[in-house]
Amino acid sequence: MSQHSLVELAQSRVAVHAEAAVEAADGRLGYLRREGLREFVRMGIPTTRHEEWKYTNVFPFIGQDFTYRPTHWGSVSAQNTMPASAKEIASALGQHVSVRIVDGCVIVDDSTLPSGVEIIELTPELVENDAAIAGALGSGAPMNTHPFVALNTALLESGVVLRIGKDVRVEPPIHVSIETSDSTSPTLITPRLLVIAEQGAEVDIVQSHHVFGEATVLDATVVEFVVSAMAHIRYFKIADDADAARSISSVSADVHRDATFTSHALSIGGRFVRNDLALRLCEPSSQGFLFGVSLLADHEYTDNHTVVDHMVPHCHSEELYKGIYDGSSTGVFNGKIYVRPQAQKTTAYQSNHTLLLSSKAQVQAKPQLEIWADDVKCSHGATMGQVDEEAIFYFRSRGIDKDTAKALLTYAFITEVVEKISLDGLRELLTRRIARKLSTDTLLS
Amino acid sequence: MDQQTILDEIVGSDYKYGFTSNIEQELLPKGLNEDVIRFISDRKNEPEWMLEWRLKAFEQWKSMKEPMWPNVDYPPVDFQDIIYWAAPKKKPELNSLDEVDPEILATFEKLGIPLEEQKVLAGVAVDFVLDSVSVKTTFQDKLAELGIIFCPISEALENHPELVRKYIGSVVPTNDNFYAALNSAVFSDGSFVYIPKGVRCPIELSTYFRINARNTGQFERTLIIADEGSYVSYLEGCTAPQRDENQLHAAVVELVAHDRAEIKYSTVQNWFPGDKDGKGGIYNFVTKRGICAGVDSKISWTQVETGSAITWKYPSVVLKGDNSIGEFYSVAVTNNKQQADTGTKMIHIGRNTRSRIVSKGISAGVSQNSYRGLVKVLPVAQGARNFSQCDSLLIGDACGAHTFPYLEVANNSATVEHEATTSKIGEDMLFYCNQRGIDTEAAVALIVNGYAREVLNQLPMEFAVEAQKLLAISLEGSVG
16 A cells, blocks of 8 residues: 555545546535545644644654555454453443444444444445435534544545434443554554434443554544434543554534533543544533543643533533643643623533643643623633642551552542543443552552 | 613713823824834934844844734734824923923823822822823932932933843843834833842832824833842833824833842723724733842732723743742723733743732623733743632623633642633622612622722722722723
8 A cells, every 4th residue: 555645645535536436426525525635735734833733743743654544344254353452441341332443444243233323334325315414424523623624524435423313322332443453654544433313312432542563553533423402422532542643533512402412531641642622512501521531651642622612502511621641741731611692691611630740741731711701600720730748748647658648649639530431331441540550559459 | 770771881981081282293204114213213312232233123023923813803003104203392301390391281180190299299200201202200319319220211221321231122032022023123212220239119110101192103111120139119000192093002111130129010001992983092012021030039010901902911920030929910901892912921930939810801892801821830940839810700791701821831840720710790799789779880890899909909009099090980880
């Protein structure tokens, strides 16, 4: 497979389609691809002079020539063995629905698919024949402002559509495992997921990323959620990537009347993780809850960008992101609460807390409020500091040594967020992982 | 009084200090080129190095672009459509107030700052800048006894060139930003303060700026140096006459605090904000920065911003000396079509440096009020400490309040705390007041005053009174 720079890649793929496409079948998908390419070329690769990429420098790895692994559907027989890290999550989830994207190849195990849940291949025909999917695809993802969403869209050939039927409450969580096998050259993958929860539906979706090998893997995943009236989606994104992974993922969710969207961005590691989350509360009484954990060491890097857009009155959002940074790691939090002029009676709260464990670790935070309505209650708080000396003293006065006290307090600091995870198995797994990374596992057992 | 009526009154109030004094003026033609800079430098009898410094800044300015990142919206400024030099034709040689142009005296009266009364009662020395040339400096002799230099910067260039040369541009370099470069090239005058070692300045130093002639940008340059163990409190206050054309104001203020020195800089800014349709008004693009160069030094900025059509201002402190302290207290009120993008920068370099930010924004009418601040802790700033609080109060449903804090911490012994809230005046608070016989208008006044108190308390006594007046005028109809 030949290697190309990102722009060449996107251009050649779109050109291939333009030549081959039968106009009628190309339709909306073809239009999105061309728009995506145009926007990607227009914006280019973001530099650190770009306000939204001020702290996120992609240049050390972006200039490489990438081998592209396009998204396509395979059969169950093509299934190769699951990597250990993915297996660990799968077994923690217990009974679940498995969707694997292995080197771009989508493998769905529909033997466990509950009734009312559809996992469909995204094809030009599907987009043409299903108005709901056509309307939702590309409507939430910020193609005009996020260069990597534009790239993903330019390369949008196939993808996964998850549809939860009306009033269906899906008991087993759906596990989307994005795996990239060992490869010798830099690899690009652009998985695309569209999740539509119809009225009153309820579902848990766990998304994890797994990379093996030494060569860089640029993972530009885009996920779009449509949370219809009274539906509830809980979404967990786990980053525990190897050194080679460069994950730039963008998630958008449109939340309708009386619906809730809950997101957990769980970064237990990762050389380079950039999470963009755009939440739009587009009908009254919709709610959004965003949680994040970043536990970094060595040269790891995590950047959480969130935008909560209050478009209408009477909506509520809450945001809690916590980070612990050790080694030479860097953590970034950029959270924006945007309240539109008509969105009266909004309540929006955001907080971001950080512990710096090492003298070489860094944190950059930009919690923003943009408020255009007056009858609102909005706040944000951000702190950066160390474990409370007085709390350590309290432990020591009771005969617990300093290191243990510090470890326990650090662990307690981060588990406040982890405890919000409603899936028992996943919560326990992450608690164990965190304890292991903080080397507090021996203390706690 | 119902809420709508109150809102209408707020929006309806006009600028109280709109008047023009007719003093004969000497003007340069509009436009900016090297000759203009040479002319300014020549008229002020500046030494050769100063002219070179200005020309260098001008070269830098030509290659710079106007900053577009602030959250404000205004028609582009035509820098060739500005008069860069205006001075009263007859430079008065004054010994007593009697010799002052009666027009100027009348201006004092209208501003409510009778000079003679202030001399006696308030103990404030006033360096009155009318457009570009300092007209009157008082208390100089008294200060000279202590070795304090308080004079127009042009005079300092004649009498103390070594001091000016050492410090000018040391905190805000000529190429710092677009407006600082412009100011460096064309600055006309401003104040110079030097407090010698161990001296505590016995009075509050004060300068009143007024923009007076039509189409003149005013480019002040203020330089304050507090030598080891000294203390100074400096007050700056502004009111400008009503104008129909936008006027540009691009000042630079530099503060240097040496070992154990303290500088307290207070501003009450009430320039013409434009009428209720957003017509006219001052563009206030100011660069203010102080450096705590020595150990245990302290710089404190306090500002009450009620005027200007557009405000773009970030008084900052570079905390270089160990144990130094930086403070920023701000009340920013925007009404009608005013836009303000203001905040601070605290750069922690020294060990155990501390900074505190308290910013209170009040938006009314269809105005936009933004806080933009940076707290940066460098890897060497062991034990740095910051606390920031940014609150916004919204009056009416057509205004906006925005917060853009940047927190960058690269030292694990640092503690940084930031909190921000946005809300309107609570119905329950108003109800509580109403219930006790306080009408809604008085209740709003009470609440706003209480809300801003933490900052107003930081002002020197004389200024606190004026600041409260300004708050009342700015939000007239609901306050007072």
